[in-house]
Amino acid sequence: xxxxxxxxxxxxxxxxxxxxxxxxxxxxxxxxxxxxxxxxxxxxxxxxxxxxxxxxxxxxxxxxxxxxxxxxxxxxxxxxxxxxxxxxxxxxxxxxxxxxxxxxxxxxxxxxxxxxxxxxxxxxxxxxxxxxxxxxxxxxxxxxxxxxxxxxxxxxxxxxxxxxxxxxxxxxxxxxxxxxxxxxxxxxxxxxxxxxxxxxxxxxxxxxxxxxxxxxxxxxxxxxxxxxxxxxxxxxxxxxxxxxxxxxxxxxxxxxxxxxxxxxxxxxxxxxxxxxxxxxxxxxxxxxxxxxxxxxxxxxxxxxxxxxxxxxxxxxxxxxxxxxxxxxxxxxxxxxxxxxxxxxxxxxxxxxxxxxxxxxxxxxxxxxxxxxxxxxxxxxxxxxxxxxxxxxxxx
Numbered sequence: 001x002x003x004x005x006x007x008x009x010x011x012x013x014x015x016x017x018x019x020x021x022x023x024x025x026x027x028x029x030x031x032x033x034x035x036x037x038x039x040x041x042x043x044x045x046x047x048x049x050x051x052x053x054x055x056x057x058x059x060x061x062x063x064x065x066x067x068x069x070x071x072x073x074x075x076x077x078x079x080x081x082x083x084x085x086x087x088x089x090x091x092x093x094x095x096x097x098x099x100x101x102x103x104x105x106x107x108x109x110x111x112x113x114x115x116x117x118x119x120x121x122x123x124x125x126x127x128x129x130x131x132x133x134x135x136x137x138x139x140x141x142x143x144x145x146x147x148x149x150x151x152x153x154x155x156x157x158x159x160x161x162x163x164x165x166x167x168x169x170x171x172x173x174x175x176x177x178x179x180x181x182x183x184x185x186x187x188x189x190x191x192x193x194x195x196x197x198x199x200x201x202x203x204x205x206x207x208x209x210x211x212x213x214x215x216x217x218x219x220x221x222x223x224x225x226x227x228x229x230x231x232x233x234x235x236x237x238x239x240x241x242x243x244x245x246x247x248x249x250x251x252x253x254x255x256x257x258x259x260x261x262x263x264x265x266x267x268x269x270x271x272x273x274x275x276x277x278x279x280x281x282x283x284x285x286x287x288x289x290x291x292x293x294x295x296x297x298x299x300x301x302x303x304x305x306x307x308x309x310x311x312x313x314x315x316x317x318x319x320x321x322x323x324x325x326x327x328x329x330x331x332x333x334x335x336x337x338x339x340x341x342x343x344x345x346x347x348x349x350x351x352x353x354x355x356x357x358x359x360x361x362x363x364x365x366x367x368x369x370x371x372x373x374x375x376x377x378x379x380x381x382x383x384x385x386x387x388x389x390x391x392x393x394x395x
Contacts, residue, residue, distance in 0.1 A: 001357035003030025014099030015042020020066035021174030067364035074368035074395040099125035129200035145169040148205035156227035176204040262310035
């Protein structure tokens with residue numbers, strides 16, 4: 001079975017985490033993705049950690065994870081000759097994805113727009129979109145999260161907001177861009193329309209799952225988020241077992257009755273102290289004392305297996321090493337091993353969804369590994385390639 005994007009040609013320009021993350025899904029599902037990089041390498045290559053804490057443009061963790069199966073071309077697209085090569089490459093491609101400073105992006109987009117109707121669809125990433133008063137602002141993962149209102153919600157009442165783990169916000173933006181790019185490729189093949197698409201980072205996050213626009217539009221207020229466990233709806237949240245935390249969601253029926261039976265107190269399920277909304281808050285400490293007594297003699301896995309057998313929604317909170325060794329993950333092959341030249345074998349996340357024969361993972365390219373291969377495909381002679389190399393345009 002052919003991969004879904006087999007035969008699709010994509011050019012990525014910008015080399016940021018957002019751009020690399022956006023084209024990774026296309027590459028892993030069969031597209032030929034060519035990354036146009038400066039001679040010093042793209043931004044994503046400079047992000048660690050690095051094996052042995054030794055920086056190397058071909059060995060950074062984000063490069064190895066996000067540039068899987070792509071081709072790398074070193075090309076100075078800011079020069080007239082380099083832009084000419086980029087446009088020639090774009091003319092042979094289905095889609096060009098850009099994440100560049102506004103002036104650079106406009107220059108590239110204008111050049112691509114001069115191609116005839118067979119030219120590629122373009123997807124442009126910009127934190128605040130390509131127009132408006134903030135179009136030229138430079139942001140990072142932290143400020144992107146802050147602008148989107150999501151960080152404000154990621155806090156407890158009266159305390160400072162918290163960030164997600166590094167690059168999570170940016171990669172959510174990238175996921176939106178992947179979906180947009182896939183839709184554009186499908187659309188072009190069905191209606192022949194060449195599109196110019198703008199994917200804003202703040203807008204991508206604001207329209208995602210963790211925002212408060214709809215409740216705010218009805219109430220005009222931000223709903224407070226109290227710290228700690230709710231004394232009204234319990235048990236819900238994180239509670240400690242002997243070896244770490246377990247996530248509970250058992251405040252409502254039928255889970256509350258099942259939990260009461262699971263901890264050996266089925267009578268609590270009909271006790272008005274714990275079921276009457278008017279009385280329940282006053283008996284929080286009493287009920288939680290029984291929960292903590294139950295947890296005090298059990299590991300996370302024992303709690304999970306016991307309460308799951310009663311149909312209670314619980315889950316152990318796992319760290320990275322534990323999630324990698326989880327029985328379900330092992331059975332599904334959720335992580336895969338990749339042999340990377342210069343690095344050796346390392347682990348990456350497997351397919352985000354399963355479709356027989358659709359997904360494959362290949363090593364990330366060395367900087368400029370495919371430059372002269374791509375130039376040859378575009379019809380540049382050996383002498384022309386040497387001239388571009390000597391001029392510092394290609395490498």
